[in-house]
Amino acid sequence: MDNKEKGKRGEDIAVEYIESRNGEVIERNYWSKYGEIDIIAEIDDEIVFIEVKSRNNINFGYPAEAVNIEKQRRIINTAKCYLAERNITEKDIRFDVIEVYMSDRKLRHIVNAF
Numbered sequence: 001m002d003n004k005e006k007g008k009r010g011e012d013i014a015v016e017y018i019e020s021r022n023g024e025v026i027e028r029n030y031w032s033k034y035g036e037i038d039i040i041a042e043i044d045d046e047i048v049f050i051e052v053k054s055r056n057n058i059n060f061g062y063p064a065e066a067v068n069i070e071k072q073r074r075i076i077n078t079a080k081c082y083l084a085e086r087n088i089t090e091k092d093i094r095f096d097v098i099e100v101y102m103s104d105r106k107l108r109h110i111v112n113a114f
Contacts, residue, residue, distance in 0.1 A: 006054050006056075006102060007052070007054055009054065009100075009102065010052050010053070010054025010100035010102065011028065011029075011038055011039065011052045011054075013054075013100050013105060013107060014038070014039060014050065014052045014098040014100060014107065015028070015039065017098070017107055017109070018039070018041050018043065018050075021043070022043075023041045023042065023043040023048070024041060024042045024043075025039060025040075025041045026040045026041055026042055026047075027039075027040040027082075028040075030078065030082055031078075032077070032078040032081035032082070033081070034074050034077035034078045034081065035074035035075065035077070035078050036078065037049050037050070037051070037075055037078050037079060037082070038050055038051055038052040039052060039098075040082065045091070045092070046091065046092045046093060046094055047083070047088065047091045047092070047093045047094075048093070048094050048095075048096055049075060049078075049079045049082075049093065049094070049095050049096070050095075050096045050097070050098055051067050051071070051075060051095075051096075051097050051098075051113075052097075052098045052100060053066055053067065053097060053098070053099050053100070054099075054100040054101075054102055055099070055100070055101060055102065056101075056102050056103050057101075057103060062099065063097075063099040063100070063101075064097045064099055064108075064110055064113065067097055067113065067114070072095070072114045075095060076095070079093065079095070094111070094112050095112070095113055095114050096109065096110060096111050096112065096113055097109075097110040097113040097114075098110070
């Protein structure tokens with residue numbers, strides 16, 4: 001499985017997880033000039049911008065470690081574009097990371113990751 005396919009499968013697993021906990025996925029793979037947000041969901045009355053990181057193992061570190069400060073800036077700026085385009089001003093927001101471990105289909109949801 002190549003990295004693109006692994007990423008797509010990881011996002012599918014993350015969507016199933018979100019929906020199983022009564023979250024509503026609003027959008028997937030939202031793009032702006034700053035970059036992409038994997039999943040935008042509404043969870044507990046908050047707009048949640050979610051970065052999904054999928055790995056087969058942790059030989060090269062935990063998946064969330066790949067969400068460095070530059071990646072965080074791109075996600076934040078992309079979220080600002082999303083909110084402005086939709087004129088969303090009265091909702092609380094947060095930024096989460098979902099790590100997906102492909103070998104055993106487990107995940108770790110990091111709430112308020114940054």
